[in-house]
Amino acid sequence: MSTSVSRQSTPGGWGLLARVAPLRQRLRTEAGGAGLLLAATVVALLWANSPWGGSYETFWHTEFAVRFAGAELALDLQHWVNDGLMVFFFFVVGLEIKRELVMGELTDRRRAAVPALAAVTGLAVPALVYVAFTLGDEAASAWGVVISTDTAFLLGVLALVGPACPAQLRLFLLTLAIADDVGALTVIALFYTEDLAVGPLLLAVLGLALMVALRYLNVWRGPAYLVLGLAVWVAMYLSGVHPTLAGVVIALFTPAYPARRDEVADAARLTRAYQQSPNPRFARAARLSIDRSVSASERLQQLWQPWTSFVIVPVFALANAGVPLTGETLRTAATSPVTLGVVAGLVLGKLVGILVGTGLAVRLRLGELAPGLTWLQLAGGAALSGIGFTISLFIVDLAFDDEARADQARVGVLVASVLAALLGWALFRLADRRRPPGAGARPVLLDPPVDVDRDHVRGPADAPLTLVEYGDFECPFCGRATGTVEELRERFGDRLRYVFRHVPLVGVHPHARLAAEAAEAADAQGRFWEMHDRLFAGQDRLMPTDLLEHAAAAGLDVSRFARDLGSSRFARRVEEDVESAEASGVTGTPTFFVNGRRHTGPFDADSLAAALLAAGGEEGLPPSGDDGLSGLVLPALGQRRGEPRPEADDAPADVPADLPETPDRDGAFPRLTDEQIALVERSATRMRCAPGDTLFREGDAGYAFHVVVSGTVAIVEDHGRTGQRVISVHGRHRFLGELDLFSGQPVSLTALVLQPAEVLRVEREQLRAVFTADPAFKELVLRAFLLRRSMLLELAADLRIVGRGGSPDSRRLQELARSRRLSAGFVDLDAGGDGAAVLTELGVTEDDLPVVVGRRGGVLRNPTDDEVMAAVEAVD
Numbered sequence: 001m002s003t004s005v006s007r008q009s010t011p012g013g014w015g016l017l018a019r020v021a022p023l024r025q026r027l028r029t030e031a032g033g034a035g036l037l038l039a040a041t042v043v044a045l046l047w048a049n050s051p052w053g054g055s056y057e058t059f060w061h062t063e064f065a066v067r068f069a070g071a072e073l074a075l076d077l078q079h080w081v082n083d084g085l086m087v088f089f090f091f092v093v094g095l096e097i098k099r100e101l102v103m104g105e106l107t108d109r110r111r112a113a114v115p116a117l118a119a120v121t122g123l124a125v126p127a128l129v130y131v132a133f134t135l136g137d138e139a140a141s142a143w144g145v146v147i148s149t150d151t152a153f154l155l156g157v158l159a160l161v162g163p164a165c166p167a168q169l170r171l172f173l174l175t176l177a178i179a180d181d182v183g184a185l186t187v188i189a190l191f192y193t194e195d196l197a198v199g200p201l202l203l204a205v206l207g208l209a210l211m212v213a214l215r216y217l218n219v220w221r222g223p224a225y226l227v228l229g230l231a232v233w234v235a236m237y238l239s240g241v242h243p244t245l246a247g248v249v250i251a252l253f254t255p256a257y258p259a260r261r262d263e264v265a266d267a268a269r270l271t272r273a274y275q276q277s278p279n280p281r282f283a284r285a286a287r288l289s290i291d292r293s294v295s296a297s298e299r300l301q302q303l304w305q306p307w308t309s310f311v312i313v314p315v316f317a318l319a320n321a322g323v324p325l326t327g328e329t330l331r332t333a334a335t336s337p338v339t340l341g342v343v344a345g346l347v348l349g350k351l352v353g354i355l356v357g358t359g360l361a362v363r364l365r366l367g368e369l370a371p372g373l374t375w376l377q378l379a380g381g382a383a384l385s386g387i388g389f390t391i392s393l394f395i396v397d398l399a400f401d402d403e404a405r406a407d408q409a410r411v412g413v414l415v416a417s418v419l420a421a422l423l424g425w426a427l428f429r430l431a432d433r434r435r436p437p438g439a440g441a442r443p444v445l446l447d448p449p450v451d452v453d454r455d456h457v458r459g460p461a462d463a464p465l466t467l468v469e470y471g472d473f474e475c476p477f478c479g480r481a482t483g484t485v486e487e488l489r490e491r492f493g494d495r496l497r498y499v500f501r502h503v504p505l506v507g508v509h510p511h512a513r514l515a516a517e518a519a520e521a522a523d524a525q526g527r528f529w530e531m532h533d534r535l536f537a538g539q540d541r542l543m544p545t546d547l548l549e550h551a552a553a554a555g556l557d558v559s560r561f562a563r564d565l566g567s568s569r570f571a572r573r574v575e576e577d578v579e580s581a582e583a584s585g586v587t588g589t590p591t592f593f594v595n596g597r598r599h600t601g602p603f604d605a606d607s608l609a610a611a612l613l614a615a616g617g618e619e620g621l622p623p624s625g626d627d628g629l630s631g632l633v634l635p636a637l638g639q640r641r642g643e644p645r646p647e648a649d650d651a652p653a654d655v656p657a658d659l660p661e662t663p664d665r666d667g668a669f670p671r672l673t674d675e676q677i678a679l680v681e682r683s684a685t686r687m688r689c690a691p692g693d694t695l696f697r698e699g700d701a702g703y704a705f706h707v708v709v710s711g712t713v714a715i716v717e718d719h720g721r722t723g724q725r726v727i728s729v730h731g732r733h734r735f736l737g738e739l740d741l742f743s744g745q746p747v748s749l750t751a752l753v754l755q756p757a758e759v760l761r762v763e764r765e766q767l768r769a770v771f772t773a774d775p776a777f778k779e780l781v782l783r784a785f786l787l788r789r790s791m792l793l794e795l796a797a798d799l800r801i802v803g804r805g806g807s808p809d810s811r812r813l814q815e816l817a818r819s820r821r822l823s824a825g826f827v828d829l830d831a832g833g834d835g836a837a838v839l840t841e842l843g844v845t846e847d848d849l850p851v852v853v854g855r856r857g858g859v860l861r862n863p864t865d866d867e868v869m870a871a872v873e874a875v876d
Contacts, residue, residue, distance in 0.1 A: 033309035034156020037389070040314035041321040041414070048322030056322045073234070081319045082397055087233060087247040089308045089316070089390070093151075093181050094251025095301040100178045102256045112179075113366040114358055115172050119179035121357030122385060123147045123187075126349030133341030142338070142399035144191060145409055146345030148184035148391035150417075151177040152309055154384050157421050169373055173381045176354070184391055185248055189241065192398040197239045204235035204246070212253055242398065256297035263293040266673065268776040273675040276682075276773075285675075313390055320393045323410045332404075333411040342412025346386040347419045354382035376431035383427055386420030388413055443585035446593045450499050456528050459489065459497035465612045468499040468593040470577075470586045473516060473535040474509035474542060481590045482536045487605040488612070496612065500532060502577040503589055511542035513574065518547045520570035521561050522554060530554040544782050545739045548789060559790045559825040566786030567666045655714055655726060657691055657754045662728040665838075667780075668787035672707065672733045676777055677760070680707055683770050684760035694719075695736065695751035695759065703747050705767045706736040711757025719750040727792070729754070735781065738788040799824040799868070802838060803850025806830070809862060810850045816865050822872065 048056045065074035075083065126146040134140040154173060211228050229250060237243040267289040274282035291299065323329070333339040358378060361367055369378070392413045400406035446468055452461045467488065471478040485498055502519070504512030515535050522531035534550045535542065541549075544565070551561040564570065581591070585598055592599040592608060595615035601607055662669055672680070689695070689711070696703035698719060706713075708730050715727040715736065727749060730736055736751055741764065753759075762770065771778035799817055803810035805828040817824035827838065829849075844851050848861040854871050863871075 033313075034153050036310055036314050037153060037156070037317055040317040041389075044318045044320070044322035045325065045414075048324050049326075053324060060319050060322075073237075078319045078397075081316055082394065083237065083243050084233075085312045086244045086316060086394065088304055089247070089312050090185070090244045091247030091251050092301060092304050092308045093185070094248035095254060095256075095297050095304075097178055097182060097248075098252050098254060098256045098297055099301070100175070112175055114361040114369065115176040116179045117361040117366065118354045118357035118382075119176045119183060121360070122149075122176065122180060122350055122353040122382070123183045125353030125356065126345035129349035130341040130345035133337045133344060137337060139338045139341075139400075139405055141191075142395070142409065143345075144184070144187045144395045144399060145392050145413065146342055146349060146388060147180075147187060148388055148395075149177055149180050149350070149385045150387050150389040150391060151181070152313060153387045153389050153417070157384055157387065157424065158381065169377050169381050172369075172373065172378070173385065176385070180385075184395075185245065188395065188398070189245055192395065193241050195240050200235045200238035201241065204232045204239060204241075207232040207235060208249060208253060211250065215255065244394075251297070251300075254297045254300060255295050257295045263289070267293045269673060269675045269679070269774060272774050273678060276679075316390065317393070320397065321410065321414065323407050323414070325411070329407060329411065333408050336408045336412075338405055338408045339412040339415070342392075342409055343416045343419065346388050346392070346413070346416035347383070347423065350386040350420070351379065351382045351423070354385060355379060374431055374434075376427055376434060380424045380427035380431060383420055384424035386423070387417045389417050392416075443583065444598045445584070446580075446596045446598070447583040448580060449596060450497075455499045455501070456523065456532070457497050457499050458529060460494050461497065463495055463497040465492060465496045465615065466499065466593075466595050467496060467608065467612065468501065468596075470501050470503045470581050470584075470589060470591045470593075472502075472504050472509055472512045472589040473519070474512040474539055475505065475589045476539065478590045479536050479539050481592075481603055482533075484603060484605045484608065488608055491605075491609060492612065501580060502574045503581040503586055503591075504574065504578070505589060513571075514544065514565070515542045515547065516574045516577075517568070517570045518550070518561075518565055520573050521564040522551065522556055524564060524570070525556050525560065527554045527556055531556075543742070544786055545742055548739065548786075557826060560828070562786045562790035563666070566668070566783045566790060568783070655716060655719075655724075655752055655754065657712075659712070659714060659726060659729045659754060661712070661731040661734075666787055668784055668791065669728065669730065669734055670780060670784055672735065676774075677707065677709065677733060679774055679777065680760055680762060680770060683766040684762045687759045687761055689753040689757045689759055691753055691755060693753040695753070695761075696747050697750045698747055700747040702745075702764070703737070703741065703751075704764065705741060705762040706751065707760040707762075708732060708734050708736070709758040709760060711759075712754045713757060713759070714752045714754050716750045716752050717748075719752060728788075735784075737785065738792060739785045741785070799872070800827060800853040801825070801850055802827040802829065802842065802844075802853065804828070804830050807850060812865075813850055813852060813863075813868065816868060820869065820872075 044056075047053065060078040061076045063074055063076050064080055065072055067073075127143040130143045130146045131140050134142075151174075154177065155170070158170065158173070207228050211225060211232075214224055214228075229246070232250065233243050233246045236246045267286070270282065270286040270289045274286040355375075355378070358369070362369065369375075393410060396406050396409045396413065400409060450457070450466055450468065467485070469478075469481065469485065471481070489496060489498060502516040504516045506513050519528055519531045519535060522528050531550060531554050534554060538546065538550065547565065548558055548562060551558050584591075584593070590603060592603055594608070594611045597615070599608065599611050601611075664670060684707070686709070695706050695713065710732055712729055712731050713736060714729045716724055717727055718724045740748065771781075799813075799822055801810060801813045801817070801824055803813075803826075810826070810828075814824065814826055816822075829838065839845060842851060842853065842859055844859065844861060850862060852860040852863055852868055852871070854860070858871060860867055860871060
């Protein structure tokens with residue numbers, strides 16, 4: 001086999017990896033913001049040093065007063081910018097901090113440890129350098145000028161002078177900048193606050209409390225928050241605390257959370273409804289649902305980020321960077337300890353501080369550098385962190401009362417920004433020259449490295465050679481590569497360990513993600529590789545019903561497997577592999593890593609074998625051989641279809657009409673929204689049904705998809721026979737059916753109308769059209785069907801064992817079922833879901849566990865083996 005890399009499956013801009021595709025566009029935006037900031041700085045300098053330089057001071061010191069009900073707040077224009085407009089800048093900074101703490105890089109404490117410690121030393125060392133230059137001078141108290149980094153300027157310059165695609169470095173510097181901002185804001189609050197007035201400060205706290213209360217009262221209108229925000233700002237101004245910190249505090253109280261699956265699905269449904277029937281009501285509902293599906297923090301950040309980058313910060317630079325560069329000013333600055341301290345602190349202190357902190361974190365094993373990130377690249381980024389600009393100029397205004405000293409500090413900030421950019425550029429050029437020939441900027445090292453406790457490893461865990469594949473179960477090239485891997489395992493034997501990680505390209509392979517979750521669900525039962533092999537062998541059979549057949553063929557507890565798959569239990573595990581693929585530079589499937597380094601070139605057996613030998617320092621290819629794999633026969637699935645049914649009674653027992661609805665546990669019986677009902681009805685026939693009518697009966701050749709609009713419908717096993725039992729009861733806006741809807745096999749249950757009902761009937765062919773129109777609805781139905789199949793399999797079993805996975809008694813009962821050839825389902829209360837609801841439904845307590853539920857519903861509390869067998873024999 002000699003398939004080239006150019007034939008890999010790629011996301012094409014639509015898969016999960018497409019989230020990192022628009023990197024160039026984002027960098028252009030950052031470069032544009034930095035360019036505008038630089039332009040504003042140049043304009044300020046030209047204005048202040050032009051023949052009209054006097055107008056610069058006159059304009060920015062023009063007083064502007066706000067009067068209301070006898071109260072007055074008068075500030076000059078420069079302070080309205082610094083104390084007023086900059087609130088929005090710090091608000092955006094606070095939103096970024098909140099997001100990173102809740103769902104960003106700072107949530108993984110180990111991953112954030114290295115840049116966090118680097119930020120601490122990057123704050124401390126520059127301050128010490130500055131103090132060393134100004135020791136004994138009252139200007140030493142202005143050490144805060146050199147501690148912070150202008151994140152926007154840093155990223156903009158990085159885009160211009162840094163590596164072509166510095167993904168790991170950019171991530172490192174962003175995390176460092178967030179921690180840096182936290183430190184700088186803390187310093188401003190603690191060391192640059194004027195005389196503190198407790199009364200106004202308490203009023204500011206009260207205003208913040210009222211803003212939080214509005215959230216819990218579900219008040220989301222902007223004007224209420226605007227009024228309270230203004231009140232908090234005024235109160236903080238009067239308290240002596242710098243009022244811009246109000247923006248940070250308000251941001252930290254703003255809700256931030258990842259997108260919620262049900263809200264996103266609801267937004268998709270409402271948008272689809274508007275697309276199909278445009279009208280003002282649907283438009284408003286769709287817009288509001290989209291807003292609700294994204295946290296307020298992220299919406300506000302997206303709203304205000306452009307304003308701060310392209311308006312507020314450039315205006316701030318225009319108001320503060322206009323330093324008169326007269327000969328006297330420059331001569332004074334050249335020998336001023338303030339200017340020299342600022343330049344040394346920002347240019348050298350930042351570089352040394354960040355590198356020292358990073359080295360300490362790595363040496364102390366608090367974390368490690370991202371694979372592919374070199375120390376020279378890190379040094380270049382650390383040098384660029386010396387561009388303090390915005391925050392530095394901001395603190396200059398707070399730290400100096402003497403305008404001459406303030407101008408010396410401003411000159412130092414401007415000079416340091418230029419020198420830091422030049423030093424960063426030089427270090428990046430040096431790093432580029434030392435890069436191995438042919439190495440691109442895309443990561444080449446596996447991130448994270450193989451973890452035998454987490455990864456799926458085939459072969460000895462301590463084998464000297466490691467081959468990692470990022471694959472997609474629906475990718476045809478991955479399927480071919482599977483044969484390559486088997487050949488390599490045959491050649492190398494115990495010298496090779498093979499690791500598989502998921503990267504489902506859902507944009508081109510719609511079944512890949514569920515297949516990946518299926519493999520993880522199999523792994524929970526110790527059968528990952530059996531499922532892995534079956535999925536690749538049957539790439540054309542990855543529908544939910546197919547996955548259950550694969551599970552049965554692999555010897556899994558199919559009920560537990562279906563429950564895990566339907567509840568998305570392993571979705572996050574798959575997503576972690578996707579994140580590692582992005583960090584490792586994976587852009588398509590299959591992608592291989594040989595001993596931790598990304599393989600480039602063909603991935604036929606000989607090419608990969610040569611790469612493995614080169615990595616291990618060996619020569620010569622092991623002989624190839626046939627793997628001799630053969631397929632397995634699938635057993636039939638279903639509810640005891642081979643068993644004889646009880647004879648029908650002459651007078652069938654009635655099913656009570658007032659049975660309550662079956663509770664929706666874990667999403668098995670969801671209730672459709674009005675928009676989903678409208679979508680279904682476009683392809684449906686509406687029927688009126690009387691009590692006693694059947695929508696489908698046991699033995700029918702097949703059945704349609706039904707949605708209950710009103711009334712109730714029961715699903716009954718052995719209807720009209722001795723021992724009939726109700727499986728579930730469906731009410732308003734619930735749908736009927738399970739996976740056998742798509743199988744074409746005879747129906748095994750009966751749908752019986754209990755109360756007068758209106759029902760929507762959708763034939764299977766029309767249902768496919770509904771699924772195509774709304775993929776979110778399709779996933780909702782299929783997940784529910786998987787969970788229902790799990791429940792049916794449990795009901796069909798001789799026994800259901802409910803307990804804790806680690807309990808010796810739970811294991812004893814499972815072993816009893818296996819040894820006596822009893823079909824048994826195990827409900828593991830440690831595996832997620834609402835365990836308390838299960839116990840309540842069975843009428844047992846934690847002390848009764850494990851319990852055994854017989855086929856007819858009898859419950860045995862922590863029974864002996866003899867008690868279990870006696871109950872089974874009594875039923876038979």
